Amino acid sequence: MTILEANNIFKVYGEFNGERETVALNNINLLINRGDFVAIMGPSGSGKTTLLNILSGIDQPTSGEVTIGGENLNEMKSDALAHFRRKQLGFVFQDFNLLDSLTVKENIMLPMILEKKNLTEMEEKIHELASLFEIKSILNKYPYHISGGQQQRTAVSRALVNEPQIIFADEPTGNLDSKSSTAIMECFERIVDKMSTTVLLVTHDVFAASYCQKVIFIRDGAVHSSISKTTNRNAFLTEIMDNLTLLGGR
Numbered sequence: 001m002t003i004l005e006a007n008n009i010f011k012v013y014g015e016f017n018g019e020r021e022t023v024a025l026n027n028i029n030l031l032i033n034r035g036d037f038v039a040i041m042g043p044s045g046s047g048k049t050t051l052l053n054i055l056s057g058i059d060q061p062t063s064g065e066v067t068i069g070g071e072n073l074n075e076m077k078s079d080a081l082a083h084f085r086r087k088q089l090g091f092v093f094q095d096f097n098l099l100d101s102l103t104v105k106e107n108i109m110l111p112m113i114l115e116k117k118n119l120t121e122m123e124e125k126i127h128e129l130a131s132l133f134e135i136k137s138i139l140n141k142y143p144y145h146i147s148g149g150q151q152q153r154t155a156v157s158r159a160l161v162n163e164p165q166i167i168f169a170d171e172p173t174g175n176l177d178s179k180s181s182t183a184i185m186e187c188f189e190r191i192v193d194k195m196s197t198t199v200l201l202v203t204h205d206v207f208a209a210s211y212c213q214k215v216i217f218i219r220d221g222a223v224h225s226s227i228s229k230t231t232n233r234n235a236f237l238t239e240i241m242d243n244l245t246l247l248g249g250r
Helices: 048-055 078-088 104-114 119-132 148-160 178-195 233-247
Strands: 002-013 022-033 037-041 063-068 089-093 166-170 198-202 214-219 222-228
Touching: 002 048, 002 198, 022 048, 022 198, 022 222, 037 048, 037 178, 048 166, 048 198, 078 089, 089 148, 104 119, 104 148, 119 148, 119 178, 148 166, 148 178, 166 178, 178 198, 214 233, 222 233
Parallel strands: 037 198, 037 214, 089 166, 166 198
Antiparallel strands: 002 022, 002 063, 214 222
């Protein structure tokens, strides 16, 4: 079942201070199914984050449309879009974006509080996610008292509490060491397998991308190619690196 569809997405930055317009995204078409685990990769400046921002409703395309769960993001007014994003989408960022004044538990609860969920439901959901991601022992600690890997697991838990249709992740392992990166990608694997949550991430990290089921490569704002995992993760990692070499990436 298709969960996200992007049709003919263009993003153009117009003339400014005498400079010519820049085409950031050039006729992007994507189809993401429910339960897909997809990475977007490409050289620096290829348009990866711009694409993620448009797919998630953070930014608007110059032309084209994005549909999530049958809802056209481009036709929503700002209030409706903000509510849709809060209720239906989850976000994980490189810098964790946790609130230092709140405990781990309170950070995870925050989206549920905004949705006015009842306390019993919140407690049950936090117990479920804390068990899944092995963070029960740190629920009463503050972000500055825990490791980067634990902070990112907290951020993933927060992104999941309202049971979103899709998790969007922008360089989720960018600030983590290899051990913590492995733990986070295993977290994503778990939520795809156990919850059938769709995960779409932008990454430079071939190791992280090798956990995904599919990798979409973009160059100069356009889809260049894509590959799907058909063998083991090590073989897929090699295939990803070969494709990045063709793109001119690292």
